[in-house]
Amino acid sequence: MRTKSVWTARAATLFATMSGALSAATGAWAQDGELLGAPEPGKMGFQAPATELARDLQGLDHMLLVIITVIVAFVAALILWVIVRYNRRVNKTPATFTHNTPIEVAWTIVPILILVVIGAFSLPVLFKQQEIPDGDIYIKVTGYQWFWGYEYVDEGIAFDSYLIGHPATMTDEDYDAGGRNYVLNDAMRAKLVKAGYSEDQFLLATDTKVVVPVGKTIVMGVTGADVIHSWTIPAFGVKQDAVPGRVAELWFKAEKTGTFFGQCSELCGKDHAYMPITVQVVEQDVYDAWLLEAKELYAANETAPSTIRLASAD
Structure with missing residues (x-):
């Protein structure tokens, strides 16, 4: 099945421009805060709770x-x-x-x-x-094969989030430098560092992040566009299947600032392993600054991604 979009597939150069701009705006915030929600090699048990x-x-x-x-x-x-x-x-x-x-x-x-x-x-x-409370921020989450789409409904912004290393994130310069899709090599390490991540965060790092303020109630409406996915952040204690044709809600209120990772937790096809989730929790003033920056970036993009996808059998 091929997925048609209201907007055609973004050119890699346009993607790189927007991704780089958002990384510049949020990358420092993402890595200044402690990485509180990430798996650790050799460790067992739960991640430290953040909600x-x-x-x-x-x-x-x-x-x-x-x-x-x-x-x-x-x-x-x-x-x-x-x-x-x-x-x-x-x-x-x-x-x-x-x-x-x-x-x-x-x-x-x-x-x-x-x-x-x-x-x-x-x-x-x-x-x-x-029991879903009234949220301070409502975000619509849509799972696709194999990336996530986010829409800040009340703010009028929407963007997609890909694994760094996904073909949609790779530019001609990346390939010329020896980069390969989904392969951790020197070129990919440089790409991760440029986006504000470390080598250890490969397969968790995304080109864009969900940014939310600390101490605010976040309600997320989760759905799928093609097959069943599952949106999960272990440190938040939330997991919700993304079922096509249905919108199911989850909520959380982060108590700590930092970066929190998750992954699609429902087998959804051959690239299921390449659907990471990154949530950045920041102070309110930092969130406000990010929101202004994001609105400007996506408003400038005439082909801003829509969260509506039409599936066809072509």
Whole structure:
């Protein structure tokens, strides 16, 4: 399936101009703040939470881990005790009974109580996620094969976000310097540095970022243009499938400034691995300055990208 756009595919030179301008405007902000939401080689567990939702989810996970550990330890100890106490050598004459009412009542009631406790803690977390508050900023997110489109609905700006190394981000100069699509080599390293990223952030770095102010409620309407994608930022504790024909909402309120990475979390085709997400959380005055810059840049682009795509079978 080929995707048609209201605007034709951007020329690489136009893309590079706009990407470079936005990088100049936001690159310093992106890397001055600590990289708080990124995977680390060899590390296990969650990323540091940057929202109340993420803290609640991680707290619930830790509570469930304790409950699961206790249950597993109890069952393992019970099995070992039965093996030792009732093996054939020790218990030469096995008992012949059909049931034990007290035990059967206990192993029915106790699991019910455990589930009630789990539900009492998990349902408030679920409701907090699903009850979308009034947002200070509303952003429409559209997943495409294989990039993201963002529209700041109230501000009248829209742009696409590609992995640095995606063909749409590569210019003739990049290829002349030895750059290759999706390949980390010296030319790609130089391209990453120019955009304000490090080599370690390859496959996470994007040409444009979602920029939001700290401490503000952000509501995102997530949809898909072709197949199902999934918009995810682990440090925010949010994940929402992008389903064609539907708009599903998520929300977050970032408590820390910095750069936060995510990736498409729904298998969506051959380039699924090349759909990163970058969110930059900044102070309000920095956000205001970025917004003015972005409006000027995209207003100057007569072929500004639309978030509406028409699919055809051509």
